[in-house]
Amino acid sequence: MKLHPFTPFALVLAVAALAFILPAPSGPAALYAAVAATALARGMRGAVVAGAVVSLPLWVFLVLLHAILPGGEGAAAALAQGARLGAVATASVMLIRTFDPSRFLDAASAGGWSLGAAFLIVSTMQAAPRLRLRAGSILEAQRARGLVAGGSPVARLKALVPVTLPLALGTLAEVDERAMALEIRAFGGGGRRTPLEIPAMSARDRLLRWGAVLAVSAAAGWRLL
Amino acid sequence: MEAPLSAVVLDGLTFQYAGAPGNALDDVSFAVPAGEICWLYGRPGAGTSTLLLAAAGLAPRLTGGTVRGAVTVTGQDPQTDDGRKALRGRVAHATSAPDLQLSGIGATVGEEVAFAPANLSWPIERIRPAVEAALARLGIAHLAARQPAALSGGEKQRVVLASLAVLEPPVWLLDDAGSALDAEGRRILAALIRAEAARGAAVLVASEDADAMAELAHRVILLDRGRVAWDGSPHALLSQELAWEHGPGSTAIAEIARAAWLRAAGQKFAPAWPLDPDEAAARWS
Numbered sequence: 230m231k232l233h234p235f236t237p238f239a240l241v242l243a244v245a246a247l248a249f250i251l252p253a254p255s256g257p258a259a260l261y262a263a264v265a266a267t268a269l270a271r272g273m274r275g276a277v278v279a280g281a282v283v284s285l286p287l288w289v290f291l292v293l294l295h296a297i298l299p300g301g302e303g304a305a306a307a308l309a310q311g312a313r314l315g316a317v318a319t320a321s322v323m324l325i326r327t328f329d330p331s332r333f334l335d336a337a338s339a340g341g342w343s344l345g346a347a348f349l350i351v352s353t354m355q356a357a358p359r360l361r362l363r364a365g366s367i368l369e370a371q372r373a374r375g376l377v378a379g380g381s382p383v384a385r386l387k388a389l390v391p392v393t394l395p396l397a398l399g400t401l402a403e404v405d406e407r408a409m410a411l412e413i414r415a416f417g418g419g420g421r422r423t424p425l426e427i428p429a430m431s432a433r434d435r436l437l438r439w440g441a442v443l444a445v446s447a448a449a450g451w452r453l454l
Numbered sequence: 455m456e457a458p459l460s461a462v463v464l465d466g467l468t469f470q471y472a473g474a475p476g477n478a479l480d481d482v483s484f485a486v487p488a489g490e491i492c493w494l495y496g497r498p499g500a501g502t503s504t505l506l507l508a509a510a511g512l513a514p515r516l517t518g519g520t521v522r523g524a525v526t527v528t529g530q531d532p533q534t535d536d537g538r539k540a541l542r543g544r545v546a547h548a549t550s551a552p553d554l555q556l557s558g559i560g561a562t563v564g565e566e567v568a569f570a571p572a573n574l575s576w577p578i579e580r581i582r583p584a585v586e587a588a589l590a591r592l593g594i595a596h597l598a599a600r601q602p603a604a605l606s607g608g609e610k611q612r613v614v615l616a617s618l619a620v621l622e623p624p625v626w627l628l629d630d631a632g633s634a635l636d637a638e639g640r641r642i643l644a645a646l647i648r649a650e651a652a653r654g655a656a657v658l659v660a661s662e663d664a665d666a667m668a669e670l671a672h673r674v675i676l677l678d679r680g681r682v683a684w685d686g687s688p689h690a691l692l693s694q695e696l697a698w699e700h701g702p703g704s705t706a707i708a709e710i711a712r713a714a715w716l717r718a719a720g721q722k723f724a725p726a727w728p729l730d731p732d733e734a735a736a737r738w739s
Binding site: 413422 | 507512516538542546547549551559562565568569570571573576577
């Protein structure tokens with residue numbers, strides 16, 4: 230049975246809170262390992278890789294800042310900051326990849342949310358996958374015209390412009406087109422949306438949510454006392 | 455008997471995109487009554503898409519630009535907030551790009567088609583049969599549980615059309631909506647247009663498919679650089695030189711119409727297409 234659409238958000242928030250509450254560097258590192266293990270156990274190896282790729286530039290920056298350049302706080306600080314980012318990035322990618330906009334809207338409608346607020350979250354959650362899809366199709370189109378996108382770093386860098394420029398322009402145009410399509414389909418403009426199927430709140434949802442609250446509270450209490 | 459009320463009325467509609475040197479629409483006036491299928495024809499840049507966007511209330515609000523003149527759709531002004539509110543779910547506007555018209559929210563085709571009725575707060579007991587009926591009309595009932603993003607372009611376009619048909623809107627604005635469809639899809643779209651007009655909807659169709667529209671439309675409005683260059687029956691347009699000057703003449707049906715017209719007038723003309731089965735047999739056997 231699927232989780233209630235709000236439960237994964239609660240878990241990601243808990244991961245973000247724990248990443249900063251738990252003592253560094255072992256706490257964030259253990260949290261990152263736990264999040265990555267959960268993703269792997271759920272067959273989401275891609276989320277672990279994507280989380281690592283997203284946080285990699287910052288890892289490099291942190292190691293430079295804390296461990297190599299003079300005046301840094303040391304390798305432990307770099308590890309802690311990097312692990313925090315890695316844990317939150319991996320959990321966020323898991324959330325994005327399992328996000329079901331229709332169920333989320335149904336849950337939001339059943340909860341009395343305004344359509345505008347719900348759509349703000351839906352469109353934000355969909356931005357990354359859409360961008361990825363569009364980038365893929367632009368890359369294929371440019372390859373068909375002879376673009377060499379692989380090979381040396383210089384060749385990859387050269388391929389960036391013919392991919393990113395149409396990506397940016399296309400994304401801007403898509404925003405207008407999608408706004409039109411949604412308006413034609415009576416999205417926005419007030420009124421409550423009818424939930425097609427109200428997502429059930431299972432015992433597992435309650436357990437996970439309360440578990441998240443307890444974990445954050447316990448960690449905060451432990452650090453404060 | 456009283457004449458039917460006009461569903462779409464344009465009165466001196468003039469539109470200019472921001473930064474454009476001229477008007478995309480220039481003093482366009484006409485009315486489309488309920489139940490009429492009106493074919494909008496024009497070469498690329500003639501203003502047909504802009505006209506449909508303005509009638510839907512999407513231009514200039516979402517496209518930028520300035521508009522003058524008046525637009526009325528079922529008695530409401532789509533250029534005002536109150537008008538748009540009153541027209542929510544009552545104007546079906548579709549283009550040739552199905553990927554951009556899917557909401558991206560429905561996880562299945564069924565949910566995608568149910569998206570607009572749910573937004574309009576229809577009770578679920580009304581939504582379910584309406585969605586089933588719309589899917590059946592577009593011949594995609596078997597796709598109900600599929601992911602919209604995983605469909606072919608033609609299937610997606612049918613989903614878009616089903617998503618609009620489910621609302622049974624009084625006004626349809628179709629901007630080249632058949633171009634992504636295969637032959638069967640185009641037949642289904644033609645049947646949908648006929649049925650919607652028979653139900654009392656006003657249907658404006660911007661299309662370059664003169665072969666299909668000549669039989670489907672009650673009336674054609676030819677736009678030339680934003681102005682109305684012709685307003686009459688499709689057959690009357692296709693049988694004269696104006697059609698050739700503006701593009702629709704470059705189709706099989708227009709060529710046959712022109713040949714028949716010239717032959718009746720005693721002029722010699724050798725059409726690319728035979729005019730009857732005997733001539734076809736003589737030419738192609």
